[in-house]
Amino acid sequence: MQNLGRALRGQHVSQLQTLLSAGSRSSSRLASGSCCSTSYSSSAASLQASQQYDYRHLSKLWLWPAAVAATMGCIDTAKADEVATIHPEEKSWQLLPLSTRQRTFFKYEKRIRDLSGPDKIFEYFATETKEDGSRFMRPENLLSSLVAVYPPEGSSVERAGYLPGERAPTSDKSPKMDSKFFQMFDVDGDGLISYSEYLLLITFLSIPVEDVRMIFEMFDSNNDGTMDITEFEEITENLRRQGKQTVPTRTGFKETAEDSNRGLFKHFFGEDGKKRMQLAHFDEFLRGLHDEIVRLEFTHYDFKNQGYMSGKDFARSVICSVHTNQIEEYLAKVDAMPPQLATAKVSYDDFKEFASLRKELHKLQVALEFYQKTTGKFALDDLKRAVQRVMKRDMSDAPLHIVFSLFDANRDGNLASGELVAVLRTRQHNHLEDMFALESKAPTFMERLGLVMPA
Numbered sequence: 001m002q003n004l005g006r007a008l009r010g011q012h013v014s015q016l017q018t019l020l021s022a023g024s025r026s027s028s029r030l031a032s033g034s035c036c037s038t039s040y041s042s043s044a045a046s047l048q049a050s051q052q053y054d055y056r057h058l059s060k061l062w063l064w065p066a067a068v069a070a071t072m073g074c075i076d077t078a079k080a081d082e083v084a085t086i087h088p089e090e091k092s093w094q095l096l097p098l099s100t101r102q103r104t105f106f107k108y109e110k111r112i113r114d115l116s117g118p119d120k121i122f123e124y125f126a127t128e129t130k131e132d133g134s135r136f137m138r139p140e141n142l143l144s145s146l147v148a149v150y151p152p153e154g155s156s157v158e159r160a161g162y163l164p165g166e167r168a169p170t171s172d173k174s175p176k177m178d179s180k181f182f183q184m185f186d187v188d189g190d191g192l193i194s195y196s197e198y199l200l201l202i203t204f205l206s207i208p209v210e211d212v213r214m215i216f217e218m219f220d221s222n223n224d225g226t227m228d229i230t231e232f233e234e235i236t237e238n239l240r241r242q243g244k245q246t247v248p249t250r251t252g253f254k255e256t257a258e259d260s261n262r263g264l265f266k267h268f269f270g271e272d273g274k275k276r277m278q279l280a281h282f283d284e285f286l287r288g289l290h291d292e293i294v295r296l297e298f299t300h301y302d303f304k305n306q307g308y309m310s311g312k313d314f315a316r317s318v319i320c321s322v323h324t325n326q327i328e329e330y331l332a333k334v335d336a337m338p339p340q341l342a343t344a345k346v347s348y349d350d351f352k353e354f355a356s357l358r359k360e361l362h363k364l365q366v367a368l369e370f371y372q373k374t375t376g377k378f379a380l381d382d383l384k385r386a387v388q389r390v391m392k393r394d395m396s397d398a399p400l401h402i403v404f405s406l407f408d409a410n411r412d413g414n415l416a417s418g419e420l421v422a423v424l425r426t427r428q429h430n431h432l433e434d435m436f437a438l439e440s441k442a443p444t445f446m447e448r449l450g451l452v453m454p455a
Contacts, residue, residue: 201264
């Protein structure tokens, strides 16, 4: 940590000494990606309490990027956008192993995704900037903003986004994804997603597909199975108004009338907005949107276009949506997987099938927990049988073997079913619920519309 002294600038050297002293004691932990000690966090907390401390001066630190500081707990994530400028090409940062840099950025971006409002998330993950300074997302950016995707095994990708003042991820390290689905409503052919479209998409993704028909019945004033643009806007605006950050407070992202009338609305209601939308059309769109997110995630991990993802990547996909405080524990379980499972091949069909299983989580929970409480055991064959009963068809062995390995906590041949269900529930009900939550308990979509009273 001697090189840190070269980077100190400004009038806050003395205020940083405590932080850097703690940092030098924790430098050995940085390489392993582990968190700092309680005393370290306490030192950082005392600095945060100072009225005179300016977090922006951390941007002068060399080898101390905001991602490292936030991940190690010495900087609150809410301050991360005011902290250090990260330059991945700096030789100092490159001294850390690639796996450490990937793990560090993954944790940092997970905090942004889990703890921030939609404007902050869009600002970080939107990588396309037009001449007027407006930011846009590509399909892979949308995926990264919604799903905690780990850098794929064997790739050199370190991060998915960046904050103002940071260097954008190197383009040749982050392959771009094409999406025929989003091209359907790409009216100008640029393949980009605006902030308004992003808000609309995450609103749609927060709606359980099975609730769509009830929503239409409640808002279909003509009782003709269709909806006009006014009725449609009432639903989406009602939901977004109740979000925890519908008005940007830091990023300055704003919606304009021109932006709101881009591809999505024209796709549903025509160029003039007078076309009525059919229930079947919207239902098909919603299902296609969910399926497209699954496809984009598989494509992220199959970055070599081999037609499969590794078992290790599949395992990370399963566990990467757990709470930030638990992620290191689960990543360690992935690292400890037997080689034959880590190198197993999981096809797109296998990946889609497992995504479908998550939608049947309640049935799976009943099957797992009741059988385990009754018999006192739950072996791999029992898991296979439970999945077959729930899905009404067999699932390939590789995904189930990997899942069983991750959740055989005691290595005694018995599945920790409660732990598995909790992780799958976290993934199925991702951060979008929290993004729109007003309280610690996120209301359901129907409750947010005021159609159902919370229990």
